[in-house]
Amino acid sequence: MSFLQGIAAALTPLGLIWTILIIGLATFLHELAHYALARWQGVAVKSFSIGMGPVLARRAWRGTEWRLSLLPIGGYVEIDGMAPTEDPDGTYRQPTRGFAGLPAWGKVAILLAGPLMNLLVAIVLMTITFTAQGVPAPDRARVEAVLPNSRALQLGLQAGDVITAINGRDIPDTQTVDGRLVAGWEGVRTALGQDGRKTLTVERAGAVREVAFDWTARVNGVVQRLGIQYGPDVQAATLPVAFATSIQTTIEAVPQILRAFGNLFARFVTLDLSRDENVSGPIGTAEIVSRAAALSPWALVQVAILLNLSLAFFNLIPIPGLDGGRILLVLIGAVRRRPLTLAQEQAINVAGFAFVMLLMVFVVVRDVSRFF
Template sequence: MSFIQSISAALTPLGLIWTLLIISIATFLHELAHYALARWQGVRVNSFSIGMGPIIFKRLWRGTEWRLSLLPIGGYVEIDGMAPEEVRGNEGEVSYRQASKGFAALPALGKIAVLFAGPLMNLLLAIGLMTLSFSSQGIPAPDRARIESVQPNSRAQTLGFQTGDVISAIDGQDIPDTVQVDGKTVTGWENLRNVLGTPGPHTFTVERAGESRNVTFDWTPTVAGKRQLLGIGYGPDIVPAGVGTAFQTSLTTTAQAVPQVLKAFGNLFGRFLTLNFSQDENVTGPIGTTEIVGRAATVGPWALVQIATLLNLSLAFFNLIPIPGLDGGRILLVLVGVVRRRPLSFSQEQAINVAGFAFVILLMTFVVVRDVSRFF
């Protein structure tokens, strides 16, 4: 298959449509939060665009020019006093200076509130989507594996395993919530693959229709150099949950995701600085994201909800990274001004923002190139 054919296979129309829709909604709500916190503090918002690039429709409403732009990728909001002011001299020459009104005139806490509102909105949206998913679909139990399929004429069928069986214990020990495998933390049900990689007798405690039974068998994971399969498809057992429990689980899941996301971003920065283009399953580019969304769309709406949750979490955490040009970087500059008891000069802030913006552009280019390179 040629490079172009490989890209076309990954970028399916269904995947493209859903990816653009999910990212557009996430970005719109992100920018809307910036807008709301600015207006709440009396700061004028000059424009609000849905999409990027050439403007195809605009309307003035409540002092803001609302725009619909041609490219359906993200959007932006222009808050008065956030960009430098233009100054025209007597000879018509144009220069710029630090803004002195609007956003620039807000106290430090007011500025941080405006900047933090966007990532917070994405974080709240992710928690809301998780709560909706958990309360509607149930909560995955990390310490129980549910058999989702049994292959015909397989060893599992011979042993009497059935679809819907729940494995609650292995070799007389309850399945733990988490297990350390090769330096990584995996849930107990995910560790079933490693158990089946260990030769010898095994006993699975299986629950079916409210009753428990033990299934004991001798297992040889490899025969004549060929890997043996038990013949089951499995996933976590699903426990029904009310809204309160679902919300609490969403908060816990979000807290547990923080170190994993930070580790993934740290790994990405390390690969970027060393120009390591090898693939990383924890961070993917636009093509990989579209490919994943396309597969999720074929599974069903709840799979799309899970993808939207992950994208909003990623957008929230990424924007809070203290790199100038991102919300986190702008917050950092505000805090530096508080510590210094005076804001940075116009030239200092401009130089930092330009450097930060260039870094972000280079990082995004690296991610895209690495994403494309897997098709060669």
């Protein structure tokens, strides 16, 4: 299979459309938040672009040139006072008005608005999802599928069965597995890792029954599988409960997202092009969206949640060129009680921008290398 054939097999036209829509909306809301906080403080915004590269269409409205650009990746707002001021003789000097004239808290508010908007979008989408579909019940494991010719099939387990207890003991809300604190339902695998008599308490259509069997965890050194795919059960939730679960889920996702970014930076430094399921480039993202589009609208919502969370936390990384890096420079200036010089700030921003661009190139190269 050729490179182009491999990409064509992984992507679908509908998936590409949804990818552009999801990324475009996340980017638009991110930049709109920057725009709104700047205008709220009386700072002019020269231009607002959805997409990068050559401008396809433009229209002036309320003192801002609104643009639609060719490449559907990212976007930008040109806020007055963020870039150096060019004198008639072609020299550049430190800006003193607009963004540059704001106090530190005003600058941070503008820069923080974009990531916080993406975070808010993710929380709103999660709240809608949990309200419509229910919240995970950590102390109950729902059987999602029973594999053919498996022990579970012989025992009469079916998709939709809910495991509520193991060996007469209720599944706890949380437990420790391999040194990690996880939801209780994730410990079902651990319970089956030991030999002996097992009894699962199973609910089906309101009826409760016991499934008892003798279990050998390993046969000739090979780990035995019961033959079920399972996840947390869900229970109906009110709007406040759904919102609280969304906040909790976001907090729990932070370490996972940071580990994924840390792993990406480590692979970048070592030029490790092996595939990483936790971080995808544009083709990998479109592939994920294509699969989600074939499943259900809720699967697309899940992708949108993950993308907005990733965009929020990635932009908060204190690398010059990203919102987090700009916030760091503002805070350094506030501590020093004077801003960095134009030369210092330009050197830092150029280095940071170059790093981010190289990182993006690395992600794209790693993304497409699996098709060769």
